[in-house]
Amino acid sequence: MWKIAVGFLIFAGIALYMLSKGGDVDMSGNEHAEHAPAAAAPASVPASK
Amino acid sequence: MATAVAPRPMSEGERMVIFASSLGTIFEWYDFYLFGVMSAIIAANFFSALDESTRNIFVLLAFAAGFAVRPFGALVFGRLGDMIGRKYTFLITILIMGLSTFLVAFLPTYKTAGIIAPIALIALRMFQGLALGGEYGGAATYVAEHAPHGRRGFYTSWIQTTATVGLMLALMVILGTRTYFGEKEFAEWAWRIPYAMSGILLAISVWIRLKLNESPAFAKMKSEGKTSKAPLAESFGQWKNAKVVIFALFGLTAGQAVVWYGGQFYTLFFIQTFLRIDGPTANILIAVSLILGTPFFVLFGAWSDKIGRKPIIMAGCLLAVLTYFPLFNALTTYGNPKLQAAIQKSPVTVVSDAASCNLILNLTGTAKFTTPCDLARVYLSNSGVNYDSVAEAGKVATVKVGDKAIASYDATAANAKDEKARFEKEVRGALNDAGYPAKADPIPIGSSNWLMLVLILTILVIYVTMVYGPVAAMLVELFPTRIRYTSMSLPYHIGNGWFGGFLPAISFSIVAAQGNIYSGLWYPIIIAGMTFVVGMLFVKETKDIDIYAND
Numbered sequence: 085m086w087k088i089a090v091g092f093l094i095f096a097g098i099a100l101y102m103l104s105k106g107g108d109v110d111m112s113g114n115e116h117a118e119h120a121p122a123a124a125a126p127a128s129v130p131a132s133k
Numbered sequence: 134m135a136t137a138v139a140p141r142p143m144s145e146g147e148r149m150v151i152f153a154s155s156l157g158t159i160f161e162w163y164d165f166y167l168f169g170v171m172s173a174i175i176a177a178n179f180f181s182a183l184d185e186s187t188r189n190i191f192v193l194l195a196f197a198a199g200f201a202v203r204p205f206g207a208l209v210f211g212r213l214g215d216m217i218g219r220k221y222t223f224l225i226t227i228l229i230m231g232l233s234t235f236l237v238a239f240l241p242t243y244k245t246a247g248i249i250a251p252i253a254l255i256a257l258r259m260f261q262g263l264a265l266g267g268e269y270g271g272a273a274t275y276v277a278e279h280a281p282h283g284r285r286g287f288y289t290s291w292i293q294t295t296a297t298v299g300l301m302l303a304l305m306v307i308l309g310t311r312t313y314f315g316e317k318e319f320a321e322w323a324w325r326i327p328y329a330m331s332g333i334l335l336a337i338s339v340w341i342r343l344k345l346n347e348s349p350a351f352a353k354m355k356s357e358g359k360t361s362k363a364p365l366a367e368s369f370g371q372w373k374n375a376k377v378v379i380f381a382l383f384g385l386t387a388g389q390a391v392v393w394y395g396g397q398f399y400t401l402f403f404i405q406t407f408l409r410i411d412g413p414t415a416n417i418l419i420a421v422s423l424i425l426g427t428p429f430f431v432l433f434g435a436w437s438d439k440i441g442r443k444p445i446i447m448a449g450c451l452l453a454v455l456t457y458f459p460l461f462n463a464l465t466t467y468g469n470p471k472l473q474a475a476i477q478k479s480p481v482t483v484v485s486d487a488a489s490c491n492l493i494l495n496l497t498g499t500a501k502f503t504t505p506c507d508l509a510r511v512y513l514s515n516s517g518v519n520y521d522s523v524a525e526a527g528k529v530a531t532v533k534v535g536d537k538a539i540a541s542y543d544a545t546a547a548n549a550k551d552e553k554a555r556f557e558k559e560v561r562g563a564l565n566d567a568g569y570p571a572k573a574d575p576i577p578i579g580s581s582n583w584l585m586l587v588l589i590l591t592i593l594v595i596y597v598t599m600v601y602g603p604v605a606a607m608l609v610e611l612f613p614t615r616i617r618y619t620s621m622s623l624p625y626h627i628g629n630g631w632f633g634g635f636l637p638a639i640s641f642s643i644v645a646a647q648g649n650i651y652s653g654l655w656y657p658i659i660i661a662g663m664t665f666v667v668g669m670l671f672v673k674e675t676k677d678i679d680i681y682a683n684d
Binding site for chain 1: 165166168169170172173297298300301302304305307308309311312398401402411412413416417419420421424427428
């Protein structure tokens, strides 16, 4: 069990480090990208644009 | 009722079973986050050249892939799993799922292949959704049927931890690729690399799953010729089992789904959109809280073997019902105290003709909001501003901040672009004067506010682990071996896909209608409350059930 815990922490540490260096990224997932409430704002843009 | 056995260490074979099963769900989550991150690039390469009507059709199809095809996949692969076996069904789902992600790396773009490109992409998403519908039920069933009695909660809870692992893996691959190649090349062609790299995960998953044996319970049943010939009819056509499916949906998975979406995805949306915390800070906060909370999946899974699944899942739902409002309020206190102060000191009002105000609900991503009233409410909601609505017949919607009144605009008018810029500039200016910050102040990592935010978000993730940790074991234990795969997959995917998946759109709709950034919490609170009541009254405790008793 301790090996899994250590592995998880190392993995998490690398991911956090990359997240802190890698700039902005959308972490809200696929389903949200398709019909998120934020889409309400772009959706309000007229079709002519 | 089976007698409990003394806990023993997990064997090498059992570890392999859990690992092999979890690989599929890691894949699922890797793909989930990959498409979220890539949405802008995918849109630019596949959909942006399409006219609006055609684009809307593709948006609807993509929506259907998640919300209609997935439950359908649960039926298709659940049936297969109960008829031909867990192992082979499991192999098929991961092959389809993996190839559907992997092949995206090699798709031509609209520029090179025209309409074929978006059609091919959507077809792959459909296959992905179909296979995904059979993945979770298979993983839960397969692991549970290998777990010793009295340890199923502990064993199956590992599957849930893959959501965090999948997120971390996606972040590492995407950010690593983007950093190495730079933004420009990433947007042009290097976005294909994370999809191509999923091939490695696919190869490992298939290789490991090929080495697995059939679940002992299913193998025994098959050798005795007792497998179901019609799992769908047995699962949903006979009231005795169908009612358990219905109770599993309303008394378990619906609440589990909204507590999960509420605690992980809505929090991210809330702190970014309403509290105006910058993206990188919000991401770190969520990632840290997920990492801190993830071990609790296993903790609650194991604990459910001792005290029962039901008390933990119901407690998670009840805690969400009772504490969502104070916890989200505390997020504002520590995430954007200036906004908190402005909300209390400077009320904002939208005066409009009620007839021009629509329900701002964008479930499918194709809805358009064009009236002055709707545009004013969307803008204020997206700015994290609470507002009161005052109805005045014939009035063009006007936003009042203190003594300033700003007329909204009509998005269908010829000068809509200029009017939009004018409206947003004037409202932003008035909000600034009234003390509403355009953005939250920076929150340095390790500061007291940052630590408090991590604490609150971790509590919300712990609620997620309470409802999600024991749920796989409980779903498995509710149904007999001959129809287990089918019966548990459908309520899981309807619960999570519909009740959970609609949460962001419905909650935002409530916020826009009510003019209160916390009012969107009513949706998860009501659904979690319903699950608490239905679950307490109609769902029986299952931890002591002998899942092979009727085989």
